[in-house]
Amino acid sequence: MGYEVSVDGDECVSAGKCIASAPGFFVFDDDEIAAVHPAGTPPDDQTLLRIARSCPSGAIRLSSNGAPVDI
Numbered sequence: 001m002g003y004e005v006s007v008d009g010d011e012c013v014s015a016g017k018c019i020a021s022a023p024g025f026f027v028f029d030d031d032e033i034a035a036v037h038p039a040g041t042p043p044d045d046q047t048l049l050r051i052a053r054s055c056p057s058g059a060i061r062l063s064s065n066g067a068p069v070d071i
């Protein structure tokens with residue numbers, strides 16, 4: 001099973017890098033805060049790790065079987 005993904009909306013600075021990297025999976029909500037689309041197809045785990053590491057505010061959280069993944 002792939003990583004579980006979430007975005008901490010309090011930390012997102014709306015830079016849009018995640019959305020540019022995985023459009024349709026990461027989306028902006030009405031306040032231009034990134035969120036994970038519930039029906040989006042997730043990228044593979046290595047891609048998710050790369051996207052999470054490139055988030056300028058560290059807002060993207062990954063976990064595996066409920067345990068946080070080091071980013």
Ligand code: SF4
Binds near residue numbers: 007011012018033
């Ligand atoms: S890359 Fe990070 S800061 Fe930029 S929109 Fe995505 S979650 Fe927000």
